[in-house]
Amino acid sequence: MKSSVMRNALGWVGLYGLWTTMIVVTIIPIYWMIVVSARSRVELFDAPTLLIKSFYAPNYLKPLTDPIFQRYLVNSLVIATSNALLVTALALLATYALSRWRLPGADNIFFWTITQRMAPPAAFVLPIFLIYTRVFKIGDWTLFDTQLGLILLYCVFNLPFAVWLMKGIMDGIPVELDEAAFVDGAGRWTVLARVVVPLVAPGLAITFILSWIFAWNEYLFAANLTSVNARTITTGLAAFVSVTGTNWGEMAAVATLAILPALIFLVFVQRYIVTGLTFGAVKE
Amino acid sequence: MRSNRMGWALLAPTLAILAVVGFLPFLYVLYVGLFDWNPFSNQLGMQWAAVNNYRRLVFDGAFLDSLWRTGLFAFVSVSIELSLGFLLAQTLVKNFPGRTVFRTLYVLPLVMAPIAVGATWRLLTIPGFGPIPYFLDKWFGIDYRLGTFADQAFLTVVLMDVWHWTPFVTLTLLAGLTAMPKEPLEQAQVDGANRWQVFRYLTIPMMMPVLLTVIFIRLMDALRVVDEVFMLTSGGPGTATQFIGIHIYRVVVPKTDYGYGSAMSLLVLYFTIVLCWLLFIALAQVGKQRE
Numbered sequence: 011m012k013s014s015v016m017r018n019a020l021g022w023v024g025l026y027g028l029w030t031t032m033i034v035v036t037i038i039p040i041y042w043m044i045v046v047s048a049r050s051r052v053e054l055f056d057a058p059t060l061l062i063k064s065f066y067a068p069n070y071l072k073p074l075t076d077p078i079f080q081r082y083l084v085n086s087l088v089i090a091t092s093n094a095l096l097v098t099a100l101a102l103l104a105t106y107a108l109s110r111w112r113l114p115g116a117d118n119i120f121f122w123t124i125t126q127r128m129a130p131p132a133a134f135v136l137p138i139f140l141i142y143t144r145v146f147k148i149g150d151w152t153l154f155d156t157q158l159g160l161i162l163l164y165c166v167f168n169l170p171f172a173v174w175l176m177k178g179i180m181d182g183i184p185v186e187l188d189e190a191a192f193v194d195g196a197g198r199w200t201v202l203a204r205v206v207v208p209l210v211a212p213g214l215a216i217t218f219i220l221s222w223i224f225a226w227n228e229y230l231f232a233a234n235l236t237s238v239n240a241r242t243i244t245t246g247l248a249a250f251v252s253v254t255g256t257n258w259g260e261m262a263a264v265a266t267l268a269i270l271p272a273l274i275f276l277v278f279v280q281r282y283i284v285t286g287l288t289f290g291a292v293k294e
Numbered sequence: 295m296r297s298n299r300m301g302w303a304l305l306a307p308t309l310a311i312l313a314v315v316g317f318l319p320f321l322y323v324l325y326v327g328l329f330d331w332n333p334f335s336n337q338l339g340m341q342w343a344a345v346n347n348y349r350r351l352v353f354d355g356a357f358l359d360s361l362w363r364t365g366l367f368a369f370v371s372v373s374i375e376l377s378l379g380f381l382l383a384q385t386l387v388k389n390f391p392g393r394t395v396f397r398t399l400y401v402l403p404l405v406m407a408p409i410a411v412g413a414t415w416r417l418l419t420i421p422g423f424g425p426i427p428y429f430l431d432k433w434f435g436i437d438y439r440l441g442t443f444a445d446q447a448f449l450t451v452v453l454m455d456v457w458h459w460t461p462f463v464t465l466t467l468l469a470g471l472t473a474m475p476k477e478p479l480e481q482a483q484v485d486g487a488n489r490w491q492v493f494r495y496l497t498i499p500m501m502m503p504v505l506l507t508v509i510f511i512r513l514m515d516a517l518r519v520v521d522e523v524f525m526l527t528s529g530g531p532g533t534a535t536q537f538i539g540i541h542i543y544r545v546v547v548p549k550t551d552y553g554y555g556s557a558m559s560l561l562v563l564y565f566t567i568v569l570c571w572l573l574f575i576a577l578a579q580v581g582k583q584r585e
Contacts (some may be wrong), residue, residue, distance in 0.1 A: 111301030133559025227407035
């Protein structure tokens with residue numbers, strides 16, 4: 011009896027010890043970034059402490075008032091939001107088609123697109139660059155360095171996952187509901203808008219948020235397919251490294267701003283993040 | 295009753311976009327890989343090279359070296375993530391006070407942009423004010439310099455990957471553990487099986503599909519890692535952390551060796567597909583055994 015109580019107590023100590031360690035290790039790098047973002051250049055080279063004694067606002071104010079950085083931020087917002095809207099709308103139509111019609115070969119196409127995700131992204135930087143600068147060309151206008159270029163490109167990463175996520179949800183809605191509406195004289199589009207969409211709305215929200223996060227986070231293509239006009243916040247962040255005499259405080263501030271929206275969104279999609287990241291293979 | 299035409303019409307926009315930005319580039323890589331093409335070399339335009347680019351790859355020391363490093367990195371980090379993730383997932387199956395808080399804080403790195411993850415770790419390791427070099431020196435007398443010592447750089451990159459992705463492994467395995475039927479486990483305990491036996495002969499086999507899915511996704515992503523490593527070490531010191539993604543990038547973008555880079559991309563894509571295909575077969579086998 012006594013030994014089992016002892017063992018139980020040890021188990022609790024072990025459990026909380028393990029998790030406290032994990033949380034400390036997880037949080038410290040993020041916390042340190044915020045600490046650095048709150049310090050001036052002089053304070054930084056004192057011995058490292060984890061305390062935030064004062065808040066050095068210029069680290070945040072300088073990028074936020076800089077028109078170039080503002081443009082990066084706006085670009086990121088526009089690109090991520092448009093891409094997420096586009097992906098969600100297309101996934102809705104596509105999964106409605108896949109779940110209500112038997113279309114030979116359609117599933118294979120989506121399986122094929124996932125192989126795109128397996129390849130090193132660097133492998134596709136060149137062909138996309140060449141296609142954007144040479145094939146999609148109307149006079150002087152090309153897809154290179156445009157928001158539209160990145161919005162379309164991110165579909166390659168987001169559409170397969172969105173389709174697989176939505177497919178499971180769409181299959182869960184009984185066809186009888188569609189048919190009942192048809193009997194009442196509704197057309198295809200009415201059924202889709204009035205019957206199906208309200209039922210899959212939570213799924214659409216999750217698809218939107220996850221696509222948004224992936225698009226917001228992308229770096230490699232954004233860096234190589236833009237030069238001036240369509241640069242995003244991730245490329246702005248990476249630029250801090252190559253610039254000589256790096257201003258670490260400012261870089262930390264920009265990095266903090268870059269992860270903030272995704273962390274806020276995480277609150278809403280926490281339960282679905284596994285489904286999203288495993289392409290619907292594992293459900294939580 | 296319903297015509298397929300409407301179905302295809304609904305799919306059409308999706309397929310059109312995937313064809314243009316997904317399939318077309320793939321064909322293009324295939325095509326360019328058969329040429330010698332470097333716009334900034336003295337020969338003009340594309341020169342037909344048949345399979346020469348592929349022949350070159352087999353004898354390219356830098357490429358093979360990078361491939362080996364990438365494999366080592368993927369193997370080491372995915373092994374650590376799996377072991378640690380499995381342990382953590384098992385502690386989360388039962389509810390306990392504070393579980394939700396732990397879980398919520400623990401998954402924060404998961405949604406961070408890889409480039410921001412790299413920035414975070416760079417701030418931790420900068421000589422002069424980063425806490426890692428400072429405390430390693432103060433407490434253990436270890437001279438930690440990311441830009442100088444290859445082993446330290448490699449280990450740091452592995453640690454960063456473990457920090458970034460173990461939450462994903464944990465959550466996915468937790469989903470699998472939660473969905474697992476409880477009766478066989480309880481029955482085995484009644485029959486006198488010890489913890490290890492239950493784990494080895496019941497938990498592991500029942501978790502096999504989820505485990506393989508996690509390995510599949512993590513391997514795929516570890517093999518193509520670019521952003522965070524680029525931000526932390528830029529592939530250095532020397533080529534210590536120049537993984538295949540960064541290597542291809544260097545060949546294609548700064549060196550503009552388009553033909554050779556394309557061939558390299560295709561070969562790596564092929565390796566990855568074969569690897570994933572093997573995992574899929576394993577997955578299908580496990581599925582069959584279950585039935």
